[in-house]
Amino acid sequence: MTSAAGALDPRGPVADGIADLWWLMLAIGVAVFVLFAVLLGLGALRGGRDDPEESEDKRIRRWIIGGGVIMPTIVLVVVFGATVYAMRVLPSTAPPDALRIEIVGHQWWYEVHYPEQGKTTRDELHMPVGRPVALQLTSADVIHSFWVPELGGKMDLLPDGTNVLVLEADEPGKYIARCAEFCGLEHATMQLVVVAERPEEFDAWVAQQ
Ligand SMILES: [Cu+2]
Structure with a gap:
């Protein structure tokens, strides 16, 4: 039987490493999408009613720094670490018994x-x-x-x-x-x-x- 399973049905250790990385990136992508969909929904429901105690400046800074710097940094560090780990699984030179x-x-x-x-x-x-x-x-x-x-x-x-x-x-x-x-x-x-x-x-x- 000829398999038409594809990259997400790995049949060896090298393909396993690639598929694991793919699933991790999908999971992070879904989590980020859901988070932003929820925030967007909450924002729409609140209809622009802001906390009067908080200055405009502070609010903008919180979103820019939190959503634009800290969160992407965490995501990139995690994906980078997982990629380096996957690359260690993928042999770039032939093992002696190959x-x-x-x-x-x-x-x-x-x-x-x-x-x-x-x-x-x-x-x-x-x-x-x-x-x-x-x-x-x-x-x-x-x-x-x-x-x-x-x-x-x-x-x-x-x-x-x-x-x-x-x-x-x-x-x-x-x-x-x-x-x-x-x-x-x-x-x-x-x-x-x-x-x-x-x-x-x-x-x-x-x-x-
Ligand atoms: Cu060709």
Whole structure:
């Protein structure tokens, strides 16, 4: 079965970190929206009846400093902290036990090469579950991008360099990697099937002709 679950149904530790950050930002966004909707409602109901004891100046300062400085600072610090934490979850260099896979983007297909296994495939990537894979991404022509929402973030395939994307799948499954950078007429059809399988199944696939 090919999953169409998306980034909010993560199937690996890297995608987990990204999804957690997304939910936190959604929760903060909803909380801020509700708070301001309530304040707006209260303001409308009170109809401009102000506390006569409080000077205009003081009131303005309270809203500007509280709503315009303190609150955004708290939100930004929390989001910044959570982002830094999520970035620590996302490996930027390949762990030593990672399986190395080279991917070359072409108009409009992916060439997949396993240097240690001496295997090459087209538009199909097999990976063992529970082990990080280090994808070395490059392009033979224009800029493409590689994205498996259930497993991790997006990474560009550049013609003049190699980018490394580390992914890991927790459970066996099939996922679609889509090209996420407009690369020409058939960009929309450019995709690759990711087969995450148990290590023994992966070894059997490698052993196949
Ligand atoms: Cu494309």
